[in-house]
Amino acid sequence: MRGITKRFPGVRALKSVDFDLQTGEVHVLLGENGAGKSTLIKILSGAYQLDDGEIFIDGSPVRINNPHHASALGISTIYQETNLVPSLSVAENIFLGRLPRIPFLGVVKNKKIVGDSKDILAQLGVHIPTDALVGFLSIAQKQLVEIAKAVSQKTKILIMDEPTSALTAHEIDNLFRLVRKLRANGTGIIYISHRFEEFNEIGDRITVMRDGKKIDTVSVANTSDNELIQMMIGRRLDEKFPKRAVTIGEEVLKVTNLSVNGIFNKINLNLHKGEILGVMGVVGSGSEAIAHAVAGGLQVDFGEKYLNGVKVEIKSPQDAIKHHIGLLTEDRKSLGLMLKLSVRENITLASLDQINRLGFLSLAKEEHISNQYIKKLNILTPSGETITENLSGGNQQKVVIAKWLCRKINILLCVEPTRGVDIGAKVEIYSLLNKLVAEGASVIIFSSDRDEIIGMCDRIIVIRKGEIVAEVPREKFSREEISSYAFGEMYRKQIQAS
Amino acid sequence: MTHIDLKNKYSELKDFLGIISILAILSIILSIIEPRFLSPYNLRNVLRLSAILSLVAYGEAIVIIGGGIDLSIGSIAAVASVLTAMVARSVGIVPGFACGILTGALLGTINGVLISRFRLPAFIATFGMLVYAEGIANYISRGAPIEFMPEGFGVLGSGYLGPIPIPIIISVIVFILAHVMLSKTPFGRYLYAIGGNEKAAWLSGINVKRYRLLAYTISGLLAGLAAVVLTSRINSGQSNLAPSLPFDAIAAAAVGGLSMRGGYGKIYQPVLGAMIISVANNGLNLLNISSYIQMIVIGGVILIAVSWDNLRRNESFMKLITKIHRFRQSEACRN
Numbered sequence: 001m002r003g004i005t006k007r008f009p010g011v012r013a014l015k016s017v018d019f020d021l022q023t024g025e026v027h028v029l030l031g032e033n034g035a036g037k038s039t040l041i042k043i044l045s046g047a048y049q050l051d052d053g054e055i056f057i058d059g060s061p062v063r064i065n066n067p068h069h070a071s072a073l074g075i076s077t078i079y080q081e082t083n084l085v086p087s088l089s090v091a092e093n094i095f096l097g098r099l100p101r102i103p104f105l106g107v108v109k110n111k112k113i114v115g116d117s118k119d120i121l122a123q124l125g126v127h128i129p130t131d132a133l134v135g136f137l138s139i140a141q142k143q144l145v146e147i148a149k150a151v152s153q154k155t156k157i158l159i160m161d162e163p164t165s166a167l168t169a170h171e172i173d174n175l176f177r178l179v180r181k182l183r184a185n186g187t188g189i190i191y192i193s194h195r196f197e198e199f200n201e202i203g204d205r206i207t208v209m210r211d212g213k214k215i216d217t218v219s220v221a222n223t224s225d226n227e228l229i230q231m232m233i234g235r236r237l238d239e240k241f242p243k244r245a246v247t248i249g250e251e252v253l254k255v256t257n258l259s260v261n262g263i264f265n266k267i268n269l270n271l272h273k274g275e276i277l278g279v280m281g282v283v284g285s286g287s288e289a290i291a292h293a294v295a296g297g298l299q300v301d302f303g304e305k306y307l308n309g310v311k312v313e314i315k316s317p318q319d320a321i322k323h324h325i326g327l328l329t330e331d332r333k334s335l336g337l338m339l340k341l342s343v344r345e346n347i348t349l350a351s352l353d354q355i356n357r358l359g360f361l362s363l364a365k366e367e368h369i370s371n372q373y374i375k376k377l378n379i380l381t382p383s384g385e386t387i388t389e390n391l392s393g394g395n396q397q398k399v400v401i402a403k404w405l406c407r408k409i410n411i412l413l414c415v416e417p418t419r420g421v422d423i424g425a426k427v428e429i430y431s432l433l434n435k436l437v438a439e440g441a442s443v444i445i446f447s448s449d450r451d452e453i454i455g456m457c458d459r460i461i462v463i464r465k466g467e468i469v470a471e472v473p474r475e476k477f478s479r480e481e482i483s484s485y486a487f488g489e490m491y492r493k494q495i496q497a498s
Numbered sequence: 499m500t501h502i503d504l505k506n507k508y509s510e511l512k513d514f515l516g517i518i519s520i521l522a523i524l525s526i527i528l529s530i531i532e533p534r535f536l537s538p539y540n541l542r543n544v545l546r547l548s549a550i551l552s553l554v555a556y557g558e559a560i561v562i563i564g565g566g567i568d569l570s571i572g573s574i575a576a577v578a579s580v581l582t583a584m585v586a587r588s589v590g591i592v593p594g595f596a597c598g599i600l601t602g603a604l605l606g607t608i609n610g611v612l613i614s615r616f617r618l619p620a621f622i623a624t625f626g627m628l629v630y631a632e633g634i635a636n637y638i639s640r641g642a643p644i645e646f647m648p649e650g651f652g653v654l655g656s657g658y659l660g661p662i663p664i665p666i667i668i669s670v671i672v673f674i675l676a677h678v679m680l681s682k683t684p685f686g687r688y689l690y691a692i693g694g695n696e697k698a699a700w701l702s703g704i705n706v707k708r709y710r711l712l713a714y715t716i717s718g719l720l721a722g723l724a725a726v727v728l729t730s731r732i733n734s735g736q737s738n739l740a741p742s743l744p745f746d747a748i749a750a751a752a753v754g755g756l757s758m759r760g761g762y763g764k765i766y767q768p769v770l771g772a773m774i775i776s777v778a779n780n781g782l783n784l785l786n787i788s789s790y791i792q793m794i795v796i797g798g799v800i801l802i803a804v805s806w807d808n809l810r811r812n813e814s815f816m817k818l819i820t821k822i823h824r825f826r827q828s829e830a831c832r833n
Contacts, residue, residue: 317701317702335701337695338698339694341691341694349687359683361681403702
């Protein structure tokens with residue numbers, strides 16, 4: 001790819017980027033959110049059209065008009081947001097668009113797709129029944145199906161956009177085993193990730209991007225993490241987790257016996273004023289569901305909630321907001337934001353009744369307030385009127401946080417607060433959370449990122465398979481121990497073996 | 499405001515001008531083909547009918563912006579018409595009008611409850627109401643128009659306030675109210691939110707149920723109002739008052755540029771759409787074209803309008819258009 005340029009309304013996403021991929025290599029694409037990595041690969045996969053520049057495959061110039069064309073050229077992509085059809089089965093999704101038919105009759109060869117799907121899934125070490133409906137799978141499982149789909153298309157160029165963000169260690173190992181196999185077979189793989197330990201393990205070369213430009217392409221072996229970080233953000237990063245000491249006050253929130261059949265059972269936890277509580281659990285352990293249940297988005301079968309010692313009924317997000325509880329969801333695009341509305345409209349969305357008197361919206365007031373938050377949270381946006389869709393992931397997350405800050409909540413429940421967010425914005429979000437608790441609020445972080453939990457929290461609760469398996473105060477934190485609680489026996493054995 | 503926001507406003511202005519120019523072109527062509535179009539009598543007629551159509555178009559637009567759809571307004575209007583006539587005859591004109599409007603609101607609320615509380619899909623619920631209400635209207639009126647209205651009943655629909663027909667005044671008042679509501683109240687903002695991303699709106703604490711309900715109540719109320727005006731105009735209550743009303747209303751909204759997906763839209767869109775459709779209908783009538791062909795034409799107009807809306811959002815199509823545009827411009831420059 002040479003001189004690739006791409007413009008969006010108001011933002012120049014890519015400025016004359018050069019990139020090349022060899023057969024049989026894993027080429028990592030690294031950069032902050034908003035650096036342009038996703039845009040670049042979307043051009044390669046046919047989802048976007050480039051404005052300027054050329055693409056060559058095997059030496060010949062090509063124009064990639066749409067995703068179908070891209071896959072005909074041997075390019076497959078696995079995005080962060082899964083592109084599966086929830087109402088169809090796993091086998092049907094793997095062969096989506098290429099269902100083999102019996103000639104003349106036009107009937108789908110069901111046995112063939114089931115058989116082939118079973119083979120591929122076995123190769124990947126994935127245990128998902130081929131007749132399961134994709135809509136009922138977890139995010140992690142959906143990603144694995146996506147990978148199986150790309151693999152089954154015998155691609156020459158495989159693009160993977162943050163494929164491991166929702167996978168367990170075991171599944172990641174499987175994935176890497178497969179990636180190595182593909183590499184040995186000559187497939188070129190473009191791998192986007194924020195996780196340094198991953199591409200140190202599996203990458204051959206790294207291209208770093210920043211602000212829509214390519215900074216450099218280096219080999220993994222010869223470059224240190226610090227050098228890479230410096231290329232990414234243009235400055236040194238001394239402290240990844242800014243943590244300050246805050247005096248912890250009385251109990252503000254307590255839940256007892258919280259249970260939702262089939263998801264989690266008899267959860268007891270309490271939160272104190274000024275505290276950051278961590279709930280560590282891998283995807284599928286039920287930790288996300290607990291967050292939603294506490295915040296009223298999920299109906300519970302049993303359990304009581306207490307605020308400042310007083311029993312309360314929180315059965316809907318409205319109740320939660322009335323009690324000054326806010327929920328930062330794990331999926332900001334579909335659950336947290338109105339992508340088609342402006343930044344200002346999103347920030348004020350939960351606070352309209354408070355901002356406006358006499359039942360009428362005051363544009364001036366809204367602008368004033370939203371500009372305050374844009375400045376306070378350092379949200380990078382051309383203006384408050386910009387459509388939220390056009391912002392990068394990290395800044396979109398900041399908009400959601402601003403929405404809750406605007407409502408002046410006291411208890412913020414964050415689920416995977418920095419998923420899909422670059423390092424620079426991560427630090428900013430962590431600082432924000434610290435500031436929040438310094439001002440008297442309380443935070444619960446539900447996450448599967450153990451570095452994040454350990455770095456940020458005063459106390460950790462570990463959830464596995466819907467139950468609390470450990471509660472650890474800060475003095476006693478140890479990475480391995482916490483991970484072993486979260487993953488169970490298998491992981492403990494793995495780290496003992498390594 | 500930065501230059502990007504100006505660009506957004508500019509494209510909004512372009513949309514507005516685009517639709518107005520379609521209306522203008524249509525009218526000009528019609529006046530040329532059939533000069534009777536421009537007669538004061540005809541023009542007043544067209545304006546009157548488009549005013550009535552725009553009333554229901556507002557209601558439909560409000561529902562669509564909130565992410566739903568209302569197929570029942572034709573039958574709601576029928577029930578309202580019949581009841582208005584009956585009450586006007588027996589009790590009085592003003593109670594009759596009030597009854598019609600309230601009936602609309604009540605039926606709209608039933609729709610709203612079915613959709614928000616019982617979670618019926620909007621299409622099914624309003625379709626059911628369509629059938630149900632039509633049955634009620636027919637039953638009450640025994641299938642016959644209700645006539646012999648008291649003196650003065652027709653003022654609302656056929657009367658004037660000075661030189662302006664009353665329905666137009668009503669339509670303008672409703673327009674202003676609707677505009678204020680959509681752009682200046684929290685309710686309006688919440689509607690856009692619910693239509694744009696219902697789950698996120700719910701999680702942000704918006705009472706989706708309540709506002710959905712309200713949207714359908716308003717739609718029903720406006721249908722009732724339109725029925726009252728129309729009934730007054732023809733001076734009799736009819737159970738088959740306007741069977742194609744919901745489709746005309748949806749067509750008006752679509753032609754005006756309202757996005758059928760919800761979460762988007764400005765209030766002038768249904769108005770202009772209503773005018774375009776009324777003008778088109780009127781023109782076809784004047785030209786004595788069979789009403790079946792009229793339906794074909796209207797159907798074609800809807801398809802074109804909605805396709806244009808979709809195409810505009812399609813990147814590669816717009817690139818093609820800009821390329822052609824630029825090519826033509828450079829050609830012109832060279833000559």
